[in-house]
Every structure is written in C-alpha cells, then in structure tokens.
Amino acid sequence: MEFLTYFGEVFTPLNALFLLLGTVGGLLLGATPGLSPTMAVALLIPFTFHMEPASGLILLGAAYTSTVAGGAVSAILLKIPGAPANIATTLDGHVMAQQGRAAEALHYCFISSGIGGVLGIFVLIFFTPMLAGWALSFGPSHMFWIAILGVTVIASLDAGGSLIRGMIAGCIGLWISTIGYDEIQGVERFVFSSHLEGGINVIAALIGLFAIPQVLAILEKGRAKRNTNLFDIQPQSFGTSLRICIGKVKALTIGSVVGIIVGLIPGAGGQIAGLVAYDQTRKLSRNPDAFGKGESEGVIAAESANNAMVGPSLVPLLTLSVPGSPTAAVLLGGLLIHGIFPGPNLFNDYPDVAWTFIDSLLVGQILMVVFGIGLSRVAAQVIRIPESVLAGAVTVLALFGTFSVQHSYSDVIVMLVLGVAMYWLGKYKFSSAPLVLGIVLGPIAETNYVQGAIIADSQDGLAAYFLTGTLNLVLIGVCLASVAYSVVMEVRRRKVIRHMDLRKRMPRPTFPPEALVLAAAVALIWISFTADQDGAYLFPQVIAVAMALCAMAGLFSCYALGASLMNEELGWVQVRNLALGLGLIVLYVLVADTLGFYLSGALIFAALAVLYDPAGRSPRLLMVRGASALGFMIVIYLLFDQLLRVQAPRGIFL
Amino acid sequence: MQRRSMIKTLGAAAFAAAGVSFGLGLAAGPALADAFPDHPVSLMVAYSPGGATDFQARIVTMMAADDKYLKQPIVILNRPGAGGKVGWNQFASKAKTDGYEMAAYNVPHFIAQSIVFDTKYTIGNLEPVGNWGADPAVFVVNKDSPFNSVADMVAYAKANPGKVTVSGAGLYVGHHIAFLQIQKAAGAELKYVPHKGGAPALKSVLGGQVMAGVNNLSDAYRSRDNLKILGIADLERDKDFLPDVPTFKEQGFDVDDSSVNFRGIMVRKGTPQAVIDVLADAVPKMFDDARVKKQMKAGGSPVRVMNRDQVKAMWAERQAFLTELLKDLKQN
Numbered sequence: 001m002e003f004l005t006y007f008g009e010v011f012t013p014l015n016a017l018f019l020l021l022g023t024v025g026g027l028l029l030g031a032t033p034g035l036s037p038t039m040a041v042a043l044l045i046p047f048t049f050h051m052e053p054a055s056g057l058i059l060l061g062a063a064y065t066s067t068v069a070g071g072a073v074s075a076i077l078l079k080i081p082g083a084p085a086n087i088a089t090t091l092d093g094h095v096m097a098q099q100g101r102a103a104e105a106l107h108y109c110f111i112s113s114g115i116g117g118v119l120g121i122f123v124l125i126f127f128t129p130m131l132a133g134w135a136l137s138f139g140p141s142h143m144f145w146i147a148i149l150g151v152t153v154i155a156s157l158d159a160g161g162s163l164i165r166g167m168i169a170g171c172i173g174l175w176i177s178t179i180g181y182d183e184i185q186g187v188e189r190f191v192f193s194s195h196l197e198g199g200i201n202v203i204a205a206l207i208g209l210f211a212i213p214q215v216l217a218i219l220e221k222g223r224a225k226r227n228t229n230l231f232d233i234q235p236q237s238f239g240t241s242l243r244i245c246i247g248k249v250k251a252l253t254i255g256s257v258v259g260i261i262v263g264l265i266p267g268a269g270g271q272i273a274g275l276v277a278y279d280q281t282r283k284l285s286r287n288p289d290a291f292g293k294g295e296s297e298g299v300i301a302a303e304s305a306n307n308a309m310v311g312p313s314l315v316p317l318l319t320l321s322v323p324g325s326p327t328a329a330v331l332l333g334g335l336l337i338h339g340i341f342p343g344p345n346l347f348n349d350y351p352d353v354a355w356t357f358i359d360s361l362l363v364g365q366i367l368m369v370v371f372g373i374g375l376s377r378v379a380a381q382v383i384r385i386p387e388s389v390l391a392g393a394v395t396v397l398a399l400f401g402t403f404s405v406q407h408s409y410s411d412v413i414v415m416l417v418l419g420v421a422m423y424w425l426g427k428y429k430f431s432s433a434p435l436v437l438g439i440v441l442g443p444i445a446e447t448n449y450v451q452g453a454i455i456a457d458s459q460d461g462l463a464a465y466f467l468t469g470t471l472n473l474v475l476i477g478v479c480l481a482s483v484a485y486s487v488v489m490e491v492r493r494r495k496v497i498r499h500m501d502l503r504k505r506m507p508r509p510t511f512p513p514e515a516l517v518l519a520a521a522v523a524l525i526w527i528s529f530t531a532d533q534d535g536a537y538l539f540p541q542v543i544a545v546a547m548a549l550c551a552m553a554g555l556f557s558c559y560a561l562g563a564s565l566m567n568e569e570l571g572w573v574q575v576r577n578l579a580l581g582l583g584l585i586v587l588y589v590l591v592a593d594t595l596g597f598y599l600s601g602a603l604i605f606a607a608l609a610v611l612y613d614p615a616g617r618s619p620r621l622l623m624v625r626g627a628s629a630l631g632f633m634i635v636i637y638l639l640f641d642q643l644l645r646v647q648a649p650r651g652i653f654l
Numbered sequence: 655m656q657r658r659s660m661i662k663t664l665g666a667a668a669f670a671a672a673g674v675s676f677g678l679g680l681a682a683g684p685a686l687a688d689a690f691p692d693h694p695v696s697l698m699v700a701y702s703p704g705g706a707t708d709f710q711a712r713i714v715t716m717m718a719a720d721d722k723y724l725k726q727p728i729v730i731l732n733r734p735g736a737g738g739k740v741g742w743n744q745f746a747s748k749a750k751t752d753g754y755e756m757a758a759y760n761v762p763h764f765i766a767q768s769i770v771f772d773t774k775y776t777i778g779n780l781e782p783v784g785n786w787g788a789d790p791a792v793f794v795v796n797k798d799s800p801f802n803s804v805a806d807m808v809a810y811a812k813a814n815p816g817k818v819t820v821s822g823a824g825l826y827v828g829h830h831i832a833f834l835q836i837q838k839a840a841g842a843e844l845k846y847v848p849h850k851g852g853a854p855a856l857k858s859v860l861g862g863q864v865m866a867g868v869n870n871l872s873d874a875y876r877s878r879d880n881l882k883i884l885g886i887a888d889l890e891r892d893k894d895f896l897p898d899v900p901t902f903k904e905q906g907f908d909v910d911d912s913s914v915n916f917r918g919i920m921v922r923k924g925t926p927q928a929v930i931d932v933l934a935d936a937v938p939k940m941f942d943d944a945r946v947k948k949q950m951k952a953g954g955s956p957v958r959v960m961n962r963d964q965v966k967a968m969w970a971e972r973q974a975f976l977t978e979l980l981k982d983l984k985q986n
Contacts, residue, residue: 042703042730049716049949136861181736184848186771186825198733198740266857321876322857329704329853337713339952341876406733407696408744451847455864458817458845645694645729 003125006355010363018055022062023367030070033207034401036083037067038326043644053338053353058360060334064327065364068306069113076105077382080210084271084440085306087433088278092298099294100234102380107241108296109303110372116256116304117365120311123260132319135264140452141466145475147445150272152479153279156486158431163490164554166434168517171547173438176200178540184450187536195410204402204411205439209432211398212419218391222577223614233380251297252304254281259308266316266324271440277305283485318342388612392605404646416589428513446539514554521548596651598633605629690929691726698757700741702734705851706870711758713949714786714941723940737824738763746775751922753929761916766826766976777969784938785918785960790888791832792874794859794881795866804885804905811842819845821855821867829868832887832913839907872954887913912975934962
C-alpha cells in the first residue's frame with residue numbers, strides 16, 4: 001500500500017500542471033495520424049531535461065496513457081487509426097459513428113480505456129515482482145506462436161468482407177513486411193525501386209491504407225449533394241454511457257485481461273492486444289454477427305485492451321530494466337537522464353520518484369477519461385465539418401504524419417501508392433485492417449522464427465524447440481481453436497449467402513483483384529525460390545505460396561460459385577470526379593519537397609475544400625476556405641514545428 | 655462554365671503561390687549565406703527510439719541551441735532497421751549536403767558492415783564531425799548460470815561445440831565483432847543469436863533463452879543484479895562503473911578493444927568545408943559541456959570526446975583493422 005503515501009506528490013501544483021498538459025497534449029497527439037505513442041513520448045523527452053525527475057516522468061507517463069486512447073478518436077470519427085494499436089477500434093467504432101452514434105462510441109472508448117488502464121496499473125502496483133520473471137520467460141518460440149495467433153485472427157477480422165479476401169489481404173500485408181532488409185541476416189529482399197530500400201514503414205502503411213481511401217471516397221462523389229443525415233450525432237449523456245459500458249462486463253474483462261497479458265510480454269505490443277481482445281470478444285459473444293456492424297462491445301474490448309497494456313508493459317522495465325515495448329524504451333531514457341536506474345533497487349533507492357510516477361499514471365487514467373469525454377463533445381463535431389474540408393485536412397496530415405516519422409520522402413510516396421491501391425481494392429470489399437496487421441505481425445513472426453531456429457539448432461532441433469513445452473502447446477492450441485472457429489463461421493456464412501442467391505444479384509467483376517494477386521504471387525514464388533541467399537527467403541516463400549493458394553480460392557469462389565461480394569463498381573463518373581483531386585494530390589506530393597510543406601499544404605487544402613464543395617464556388621467560399629486552410633497550417637506550424645520541433649519537408653518558404 | 659471557373663480558381667491559386675514564394679525567396683536569399691545554421695539541424699539515428707545510441711544522442715545534443723554552440727536546436731530522427739544499414743544507406747545516398755542533415759555513427763558497426771556487405775556507405779563518403787562516447791562490450795551470463803568466468807564458458811563450449819548460444823544486437827555491430835573475436839581467441843565453436851538491438855538481446859540472457867550474451871557496458875551495468883558480467887572487451891578495466899570485471903586479456907583471451915562502440919556525429923561528403931568547420935568546432939565543445947557530461951554519467955554512459963581529426967584517424971585505423979579481422983573470421 002506504499003503507493004498511497006505518494007499520492008500527495010502528484011497533486012503539487014507543478015506536477016498537476018504537467019499531468020494536465022501531458023493528458024490533453026497526449027489526446028491531441030494521439031489523434032494525429034502518424035504520431036504513435038512512442039513518437040509522442042520521444043518528442044517530449046527534451047522538455048523533461050530541465051524538470052525534476054518525478055515531474056518529467058509524470059509528463060511522459062500522462063502522454064503515454066492518453067496518446068494510446070487519443071488514437072481511437074480519429075479511428076472512430078474518420079476510420080483512420082492514430083496508431084496500429086487502434087486498428088481494431090475502427091471496425092465497429094467507425095460504423096457506430098456512421099450510424100450517428102459517434103458521441104456514444106467516444107464515450108465507450110474513453111470509459112473502457114480508463115477501466116482497462118486502471119486495472120493494468122493495479123497489476124503494475126501489486127503484482128510486479130511476481131510477474132516480472134514470468135514476462136521474461138517468453139522466448140522466440142512463444143513469440144512466434146503469438147504472432148501466428150495474430151495471423152489466424154486477421155483474415156476473419158472484418159466481418160463485412162469474405163474470409164478468403166481477408167486472407168489475401170493478410171498475405172499481401174505479410175509480404176509487404178518482407179520488403180527491404182531482413183532484420184536478422186541483413187539480406188535485401190524485393191527492393192524493386194530505390195524508394196523501397198528502407199522497407200515499408202508501418203506508420204506510412206497505416207496512414208496510406210486507412211487515410212487515403214477515406215479521402216478518395218470523398219473525392220469520388222465529386223460535387224454531388226450529400227445525404228447529410230447519414231452523419232448525424234445523436235447525443236447520449238455520460239451517465240447513460242457509463243452505465244451501459246460498465247454493464248458490458250464480458251467485453252471489459254476480456255479486453256483488460258488480454259491487454260494485461262500481452263502488455264507483460266516484452267515485444268508483443270499494443271496492436272496485438274487490441275486485435276486479440278476484439279477477436280476473442282466476438283468469438284465468445286452470443287451474437288458474433290453484430291460485430292463489424294456497430295457493436296459497442298467491439299470498441300470496448302479493443303480500447304480496454306490497448307490501455308490495459310500500458311501498466312504491465314512497464315513491469316519488466318521498472319524491475320529488471322528491460323523495456324517491454326518501444327514506448328517503455330523511450331521512458332527508460334526519460335529515467336536515465338535523471339540518473340535513475342530502473343531495476344530491483346528502484347523502489348528502495350527512489351521510492352518517491354517510482355511511486356509518484358505510478359500514482360500519476362493512475363490519476364492520468366482518470367484525467368484521460370475526464371478530458372476525453374470533454375474532448376469528445378468537440379471532437380464529434382469533426383463529423384459536421386464539410387467533407388471537402390475534411391479531405392483537404394486529412395491529405396495534409398497524411399503527408400505530414402508520414403514524413404515526420406523518419407523524414408523520408410520515399411515513405412510519403414509509398415504511403416500514397418499504397419493508399420490508392422487500397423482504394424481500388426476497397427471497391428472489391430478488401431479491407432485495410434488485415435493488410436496493416438500483416439505488416440505488423442510479419443516481422444514478429446519471422447524474427448522470432450529465425451532466432452528460434454538458431455537456438456533450436458544448438459539444442460534438440462526445430463520440432464523440439466517450437467512444438468514442446470507447456471507454453472508452446474497452449475499457444476498452439478489457441479491458434480488451432482482460432483482457425484477452427486473461423487472455418488465454422490465461414491461455412492455458416494456461405495450457406496446464408498447461397499441462400500440469398502447472390503449469383504443473380506451481384507455482377508461478376510470484370511477484372512477481379514484476385515487475378516492480379518495471383519499473377520503477383522506467381523512472380524514472388526519465382527523470385528523467392530530462385531534467390532541466391534535462400535536462407536533469408538523462407539518466409540517470403542511460404543507467404544507467396546499462401547498468397548497464390550488464397551488467390552486461386554478467391555477466383556474459384558468468384559467465378560465457379562459466383563459468391564462475389566463486390567457491390568460497388570468504379571464507374572466513369574467516379575473516375576472523372578477522382579481524376580482532378582487525385583491529380584492534385586499527386587502534384588502536391590511531388591512538389592511539397594521543393595515548395596515546402598506549409599505552402600503546398602495550404603494550397604492543396606484550399607483547392608480540395610473549394611473544388612469539391614457541393615455548394616458551388618463563390619468568392620466568399622474561396623475566402624473562407626482559404627482562411628481555414630491558412631489557419632490549419634498555422635496551427636500545425638506552431639504546435640509541431642515551433643513547440644515539438646517536428647520537421648516537415650522544407651522548401652523555398654519555411 | 656463550371657470547368658472554366660475551376661480552372662480559373664486553380665490558376666489564381668497557382669499565381670498567388672508563385673508570387674508569395676518569389677517574394678519570400680528574395681527576402682530569404684541573402685540571409686541564407688550569412689550564418690550556418692539558421693534553422694534547426696536534424697540528426698539521424700540509425701537505431702530505434704529508446705536504444706542506447708538514441709538515448710545518448712538526445713543527451714549530447716540537448717545544449718545545441720545554446721549561444722556557445724550551434725545556436726539552433728538539433729532534432730533527432732530515428733531510421734532504424736537491419737542493424738543500422740537502412741538509416742546509413744539512406745543517409746549516404748540521399749541526405750542533403752548543406753550541413754542541416756547530420757547522422758550519428760557507430761563504429762565499428764558501419765565500418766564493418768561496409769566491408770562485409772554491399773552498402774552505400776564507406777568511410778570514404780562520410781565526414782566525421784566529432785565523437786561523444788565509447789561504450790565497450792561486455793560478456794554476460796544469467797546470474798543462475800553455472801559459468802563463473804570466461805574460462806568456464808570456453809571449457810563447456812569445447813566439450814559441447816555449437817551448444818553455447820550468445821545473444822547480441824545484430825550482425826556486424828560491435829557485439830558481433832566482440833563475439834567473433836572471443837570465438838577466435840577461445841578456439842571453440844559458439845552460436846551467435848542476433849537480436850533487434852541491445853535491449854532485446856539482454857532480455858534473452860535475463861530470460862534464459864540464450865546461455866550468454868555480448869552487450870553494452872551501460873545496459874549490462876544497470877541489470878548487474880540479475881547478471882554475471884564475466885569479461886570486458888577493452889584494453890583496461892572500466893574504473894567508473896565496473897572496476898571488478900576483468901578484461902579478456904587478463905583472463906588469457908586475446909580480445910582487444912576493436913569492438914568498443916564509438917558514437918559520434920558525421921555529415922555526408924560534399925558538405926561545404928566552411929559548414930564542416932563550423933560543426934567540427936562547435937560540436938565537440940558541445941559534447942564537453944558540463945551539463946552534458948553530468949547527464950551522461952548519470953545515465954551510465956561513458957563519455958569520450960574526440961575532435962574531427964582524431965575521429966578521422968580512428969576511422970582509418972578501424973577500417974584497416976576490421977578489414978583484416980573480417981577477412982580472417984568470415985570463413986568461420
């Protein structure tokens with residue numbers, strides 16, 4: 001109960017101020033695509049140089065807590081997850097927003113984040129010594145199976161699409177993750193263009209695959225009048241939300257428990273927590289078919305999981321000085337610059353710092369809920385922003401967020417290319433989530449397999465290393481159960497589709513993406529089986545073969561069974577509407593490097609906001625939209641360039 | 655009609671943009687030549703945020719904006735991947751040569767990689783600015799390990815060839831160089847297990863997934879309660895942090911200091927000499943700042959400040975040594 005004695009420290013005026021700043025700032029940064037929790041915390045490190053150790057940690061801890069939740073705001077409102085951890089939140093959260101339930105979804109998001117977060121920190125407070133050793137016992141074989149568990153889940157993630165298309169998207173994602181150097185042996189793979197030399201950055205892919213299709217979906221409508229009722233916001237009182245949310249005991253429990261377990265395991269990361277929690281909640285739900293159609297439990301499970309992860313991810317850091325996540329690694333730096341060495345003696349040597357920090361995390365969770373709910377009133381209004389303005393703002397942020405990660409212009413180009421491809425695939429009911437998760441999970445599976453194989457070689461061989469031991473067997477069991485469940489569900493769903501006799505109502509696609517994927521898979525099989533350093537091509541080989549099989553199954557179901565789910569054809573009207581906007585976006589990406597981000601950003605923002613406004617163009621509109629473009633860029637400049645020192649592409653102006 | 659006004663709008667916007675940028679270009683023109691730097695300078699770190707290089711880079715650059723040094727802040731950006739190859743390849747081929755894009759180097763990592771792999775960087779196309787630190791590699795085992803000395807480990811490895819697994823932070827980084835030297839000196843077959851950075855490699859030792867590890871002195875020092883640090887790959891013991899840990903040479907193994915991880919700042923070749931001179935003057939002074947040194951020591955990171963000429967000599971010397979060592983060891 002020692003943590004209770006240091007609560008006073010959290011509420012000294014200065015510390016309370018930092019807690020507040022960290023929370024509010026974290027929510028805003030988290031909602032910005034590209035600024036992952038790790039990056040947000042890293043950006044704040046310089047500010048802590050001049051602070052007392054406890055104050056500095058409070059700022060960092062509060063930012064960590066609230067960036068994780070903040071990423072859900074854009075996931076719900078715009079279907080653009082702020083970080084990979086919020087991918088699962090988009091699945092039901094954005095559907096809820098489309099149903100006019102944005103306020104409700106945001107409430108659930110913050111309440112469940114708070115509940116999961118507090119539980120996670122209690123685990124940190126009470127069970128740290130007990131769990132630290134257990135957390136370290138996860139070796140490469142276990143991490144490999146955890147990644148495979150994630151892979152088994154991604155295909156069936158999007159309930160709206162077909163399982164086969166989910167699998168194809170997952171395979172594409174896994175393959176994308178092998179582009180660039182392989183992490184262990186340093187062999188360069190699939191570098192078809194110099195822009196791919198550094199591999200495909202996860203954040204760039206996340207932004208491209210989620211944000212760009214959203215922008216293009218707005219642009220394809222051209223200047224047609226929109227159905228404004230679609231994005232209504234029905235108010236719901238906080239009390240009602242709280243009551244309903246707490247009533248969802250099962251989703252909260254599964255989310256929190258999964259988040260805590262995954263958080264404890266070093267190297268697993270929050271993206272898996274949200275994903276696995278969402279999937280488990282759906283599988284254990286009495287009404288799994290409601291998921292993906294605006295089921296609040298989906299939001300609650302995903303968000304309670306990714307915040308429950310925060311506390312436990314610090315367990316190995318504080319007790320053994322081993323950072324369990326990238327964000328924990330950055331926090332370690334925040335401790336070290338003040339000469340505080342985490343480890344077994346931390347709580348004896350610096351009880352004031354350690355406990356004040358942990359207490360502030362606890363208070364931070366509560367503050368996050370309070371400000372999050374407050375913010376959600378304002379944030380939900382994002383939906384009321386004219387779509388053409390939104391398209392401009394998202395385009396600007398997509399470039400900024402992607403570039404800011406590692407100042408790489410190649411990332412920006414990759415982001416745009418992936419985004420346009422995803423928009424096209426989206427027409428055929430492929431979804432972004434399995435693709436991004438493939439990119440996230442691929443390296444975890446591959447790295448741990450390769451490391452495990454080296455270790456196994458010095459022991460009793462591959463089979464003994466990967467297939468024996470209680471923990472391995474449990475994880476394999478969970479993987480098999482996950483696959484079996486998905487197959488059963490798919491068979492059941494196919495019967496329903498057959499019953500509806502979609503063959504008659506759905507036109508067969510003239511050019512199904514499966515054909516292209518199959519062609520690509522064949523090429524990849526050829527490349528990866530004929531490569532010189534075949535040791536480094538084991539994973540690409542497996543992925544390419546799986547991709548080819550899935551594509552063939554997809555083509556078969558498309559033509560032989562006629563079970564195509566395509567219901568949006570990309571017509572000429574849409575292509576014409578798109579052409580101008582997409583042309584401008586491409587131009588923007590090409591000139592931002594020479595013209596400078598701020599000038600070109602203001603121009604594209606204004607151009608899209610004016611050209612795609614259904615009300616038509618008037619000098620007044622031009623003025624208003626020009627001013628909002630300018631204001632938007634000024635806010636970005638002040639907040640990021642001046643305050644946080646995040647650099648954007650420089651040009652002749654700035 | 656509609657199309658026409660659309661084109662008009664676009665035309666007007668483009669015209670306005672051109673006008674604005676022209677005006678600003680004129681205004682900014684003479685100012686640019688005046689003094690370097692006139693805006694923030696970036697420093698690319700080829701490892702992830704939170705790693706030892708990233709952490710130290712953030713500390714040693716914190717005083718950059720001070721009037722005594724660059725008068726502009728240094729902004730850290732991370733471009734991790736493949737043991738540093740991703741970041742350095744990009745830097746050596748695409749970074750601007752105006753001095754506003756700098757990178758952190760790790761020796762022997764980048765030199766060793768440029769010898770073994772087909773990289774875009776060599777000591778020939780990079781210009782050192784200054785060195786801030788030197789972190790020797792140490793050999794560690796879990797505190798429950800039966801090994802109490804390097805000799806114990808070697809005896810076991812000789813009886814069980816290939817059974818001793820040793821973790822380290824990737825291929826052809828300082829840890830791997832030390833491993834190769836240890837293996838050669840011991841005359842026994844060991845198994846190297848590369849990880850994505852020092853922290854996961856140390857975790858494998860603490861978690862018992864591997865039997866031993868080569869890691870940074872600073873990281874091992876923090877975890878010393880759960881580890882046994884059996885040897886230090888340097889010419890002398892570390893008096894500040896680990897005075898009781900013997901060097902490999904003391905224990906009869908011929909392992910010198912070639913794996914010591916030197917960290918510093920470099921720019922691309924082609925950067926104007928005047929700009930390099932400004933940096934080469936200010937950067938080592940900044941590393942020597944009392945506050946920087948205090949925080950580095952607090953963080954358990956050994957400081958070794960070297961100026962541009964000293965680093966140039968050190969690079970050339972390592973290049974020669976590593977070419978020889980890797981020619982010898984690659985066959986293993």
